[in-house]
Amino acid sequence: MKLNLSADxxxxxxxxxxxxxxxxxxxxxxxxxxxxxxxxxxxxxxxxQTWHWVFVTDDAKKRxxxxxxxxxxxxxASAPRPTYGDGDVREERMxxxxxxxxYLAENFHRAPxxxxxxxxxxxxxxxSFATASAWGSLLPAVWSFMLALRERALGSxxxxxHLRDGGEKDAAELLGIPYDEVSQGGLFPIxxxxxxxxxxxxRLPAAEVSHWDAW
Numbered sequence: 001m002k003l004n005l006s007a008d009x010x011x012x013x014x015x016x017x018x019x020x021x022x023x024x025x026x027x028x029x030x031x032x033x034x035x036x037x038x039x040x041x042x043x044x045x046x047x048x049q050t051w052h053w054v055f056v057t058d059d060a061k062k063r064x065x066x067x068x069x070x071x072x073x074x075x076x077a078s079a080p081r082p083t084y085g086d087g088d089v090r091e092e093r094m095x096x097x098x099x100x101x102x103y104l105a106e107n108f109h110r111a112p113x114x115x116x117x118x119x120x121x122x123x124x125x126x127x128s129f130a131t132a133s134a135w136g137s138l139l140p141a142v143w144s145f146m147l148a149l150r151e152r153a154l155g156s157x158x159x160x161x162h163l164r165d166g167g168e169k170d171a172a173e174l175l176g177i178p179y180d181e182v183s184q185g186g187l188f189p190i191x192x193x194x195x196x197x198x199x200x201x202x203r204l205p206a207a208e209v210s211h212w213d214a215w
Contacts, residue, residue, distance in 0.1 A: 001153050003196055010147050013198040017155030018100040021191040023110035027154065032113060032190065035148035042141035050120035051138050052182065054175055055190075057113055061174060065162065066108035068170050069187060072161040073105040073134070089202040104157060111189030115156075116171065117142045123183045138185050146188075155193040162187045 005013070036053060044051070054063055081098070084091040108114070119138040123131050146156050163173055163184060171187075172179035 003151055003153055005151055008023045009137050010150055012200050014150040015155070015198050015201065016157040017191075017193055017198075018104040018157050020194040021104075021107075021111060021155055021157075021189060022128070023107065023112070023191060024192050025112070025192045026068050027112040027190055027192065030198070031152055031154070035145050035152065035154075038148040039145035042144045043137075044141070045137040048137065051141055052118040052120070054118060054177060055113055056175065059109075062114055063109045064174050065114055065171060065179050065187065068167045068174075069108055069159065069162040070105050072164045072167050073101070075165065076161055077102065079106075089204060091204060105157070108187075108189060113190040115145075115188040115190055116175070116177070117145075117175060117185040117188075118182045119185060120182055122180060134183070135185070138200040142185060142188075149190065152197075153192055153196050154190060156188045158186055158188065159169050161187045 032055065040049075040051075056065060077098070081094065082090075085096075117138055119134050121134055123134050126134075142158070146158070149156055162168065163186070168184050169179050170182065171177070172182075177184065
């Protein structure tokens with residue numbers, strides 16, 4: 001099923017979906033493959049195409065990945081939260097975001113498919129040029145994948161907490177990812193969404209974050 005959204009609609013309504021993930025409806029592999037084919041059209045540095053995509057459907061492995069994620073989430077959730085001024089849209093949404101993040105942490109294993117995008121090379125302690133170049137060859141494709149999911153009534157959430165405190169290495173061992181040669185870019189649940197009527201998010205005005213000719 002396609003929603004036939006305009007390009008602007010897809011770009012402005014692709015949310016990090018957590019509470020509205022449908023954990024009970026199976027996701028067809030051919031639909032995910034179709035989304036990946038679209039994602040692989042994204043820019044890639046020097047046309048090297050050194051990305052890899054690990055999809056997990058095995059229940060035991062999904063539970064193990066969810067445990068790795070939850071371990072880091074508990075540390076994150078107990079840390080002091082950022083504070084913003086009165087009227088700041090980030091402050092207005094803080095509790096709702098934390099609540100939905102907690103829900104996802106508790107239910108991660110229920111997603112029909114989990115996905116870990118990877119890029120060849122270890123990026124630890126490299127200069128910013130090298131890391132920017134490497135992530136720039138993966139993250140546009142990941143976003144394209146999420147946009148393709150949205151058009152097909154599927155959703156996901158971009159999470160990175162499983163990468164901290166040794167979690168990336170634990171996930172690599174679980175899935176046979178060559179840790180010394182490959183870096184993981186996140187952990188993504190994939191599921192159909194409960195409803196498809198996603199709206200624009202509240203963001204800071206562009207004028208507050210744009211700089212012309214100087215900072």
